Amino acid sequence: MRKNGVDMDLQLAGRRAFISGSTRGIGYAIAAELADEGADVVVNGRDEAGVRAALAGLGERGSGPGHRGIVGDLGDAADAARVLAELDAMGEVDILVNNVGVFELSEFAEVDDARWLRTFEVNVMSGVRLARHLLPGMLDRGWGRIVGVGSESGVNVPVDMVPYGVTKAAMIALGNGLAKHTRGTGVTVNTVLGGPCDSDGVRASVAAVAAAHGVSESAMRASIIGQNRTSLLGRFIEPAEIARLVAYLASPLASATNGAAVRADGGVLTAML
Template sequence: MELELTGKRAFVSGSTEGIGYAIAAGLLHAGADVVVNGRDEQRLRGAVDALRALRPGTDVTGIAADFADAEQVRHLIGRLGEIDILVNNVGIFDVRTFADVTDEEWQRYFDVNVMSGVRLSRHVLDGMLTRGWGRILFVSSESGIDVPADMTHYGATKAAMLALANGLAKSTRGTSVTVNSIVGGPTYSQGVARAIEQIARAQGMDPADLKQAIAARNTTSLLERFIEPEEIAHLALYLASPRASATNGAALRADGGTLTTIL
């Protein structure tokens, strides 16, 4: 299916690896110019080089910023320019009991996972409305709907992302600008892979066995495996394209059937 993204300019936050990188690569293949982002300059340069190698001659640039630092975010926004497609993907997660998460850590989670989308969307939305076309996507999670007890801080931010996207969509009424969310399921990103490898080493296990065991514990999953980042990216590319013109204010699931509700 032709996605008609040639000439569009996209920014994907948190895109040096994982879901963000997969989305950036897909946007490039669809003809868009892409700006990627990460906290580490060296890793960012590596991602830019890898994306350019995937599609020689394409326009790929990178801007480093830590979304926990408001000053770095202001610097990024000052360099960003006009954007047609914004993918709010950056996020942090860990497994912690509720009592162990401090006020400062709660604030950091909201700064990175929620306020990143607030600040970036505020920068791009008026321009999209003026030009008459645009796409804003939020990469949320099934944890924002079925909040885990040991990831309450993470789930709360993902729920806030869903609310933010829904409210923003109402400001696009009658236009060709859309705002949607993706509700992803357990995904085997590089970050998850590193965490599994670390736990496996500590327990003297083979990482592949631990990966399989963790997936098996998710008894509601219809896939019965981890989702690959590219599988989330496929849905993101559709929502970023003119083909999704009738989809606005929606939260679409790519959760592998993990959520047990119909809607």
């Protein structure tokens, strides 16, 4: 498809993609990227207004019959079952992007069981429920893609985001384990390790921390990146930069990449592998 005047066909025309948590931020950027590549996109969010806004933003992107949306909280088992029933009614899903996630800055000792369990339900069990339902059909048809939107925090767990880091580590393990079910098929399962990203959630967190310290948001952003000496970008990553890697892994062109944790971390992780 067209990319800023350059032809780059990821061969996604006619594929149906479901992206969890895709009404804004990285999820929406992924939905837009896949739509631009010709996929029929199904967006998801927890409120109807957000889903409607996302669909309006996608507009006439792509060449398929149209994009759709499903409202639902995938961190709730009953609501997730309803979402999957609605998704089944739309037809086969070729591409699953497990993007939905929650995080917060917190002291480890202050995080109670309820917050731990909610983080695990959203960040891990949402992907488990979706993959458990959709992977068998992909295997039967002989083609499919599952891409988890993970984080470098799953490899290098932040001291002030332990629940988030632990659940992102679990997400990497989930992708690796699911990939072993795809041996000899046209189905792949991979995880993208994003780095510090200029998403809606991160911007809100930066604003809150800046206000608490009595400094400007721009000064706080510069301080956060400056403290991270291994960020080779020297800036926050744009959601679209992560979305492009997800789109590639969701395409037939990435057929030899399976069971991998692929980085879009801006050079934050220091290990060679």
